[in-house]
Amino acid sequence: MFTGIVQGVAHVVAVTERPGLRSFELAFPAGFDEGLEIGASVSVDGVCLTVTERKDGHRACFDVMQQSLGLTTLAALREGSPINVERAAKDGAEIGGHPLSGHVDGQGTVLAIRKPENNHVLRIGLPPELMRYVFAKGYIAVNGCSLTAAEVNKREGWLEVWLIPETLRMTTFADKREGDRLNIEIERQTQVFVDTVRDAIDERLGPLLPALQALLAERGVNLDDLARPPQIK
Structure with a gap:
């Protein structure tokens, strides 16, 4: 398990193609790898990877299967690429x-970047x-960083996150540009709540569900809004 608090930025030193997988050698910031052992878990841009080899100079190697390469942004990593890293909690x-x-x-895409004073959106x-699992003020993990969705527009399919200077200092977000891809992990309790409510609605309404969806759409509401988990104050 990880906490979503990124502990530093590592860099790709080497990429090696192997049958059925790709191996990455990463260079960590000083102190990050103290006590890191083979078999340990590290979050790399939000993807849980296992240490397969330790090397001198604060370096370690990781193998990534084709399935993970297809689902995440790790397939796009090259020598020199910076990534967010966190040790297992x-x-x-x-x-x-x-x-x-x-x-x-899955993956998201940077649609726009705004820079209000002392902030980065x-x-x-x-x-x-x-x-369907994203709600304003709810948690979402972006490249392994726990963030709060400040604004959400479900019709247009986007959310906004606000990043303070400390988050920018400790992560790779300051270097992101429009069109860049990001790894997304949804918050599990929200997923369970939303799926449970939607399954209950589907089961009870059955044939009436399309009519309900049309009625809600006329009022600018959808089933995901009805399934929104309660906010904890």
Whole structure:
């Protein structure tokens, strides 16, 4: 498990193609890899990877299967690419963000970037199958970083996250540009809540569901809004 609090930026040193997978050698910031052992888990841009080899100079190697390469942004990594990294959380660790599994659900796209004073705003587009789980003030993991969705537009399929200077300093977000792809992991409790409510609605309404959806659409509402989890104040 991870906390979603990125601990630094690593860089790709080498990429090696192997049958059925791709191997990455990463260089970590000083101190990040202290006590890191073979078999340990590291979040790499939000993807949980296993250390397969340790090397001198704060370096380690990881293997990534084709399935993970197809689902995540890791397939686009090249020598020199920067990535967000976090060590696996230890028992009793403070959860400064929200619990993450490191199992990416899909990808989003940077649609626009705004830079108000002392802030940095990313507008991120998501596919419908992920957008249904995103609500204003709810958690979402973007490239392994626990963030809060400040604004959400389900009709247009985007959310906005606001990044403070400290987040920009500790992550790769300052270097992102429009069109860049991002790894997305949705918040699991929200997923369970939304899916449970939608399944209950489907089961009870059956043939009436299309009519309900049309009625809600006339009022600018959809089933995902009805399935919105309660806000904790």
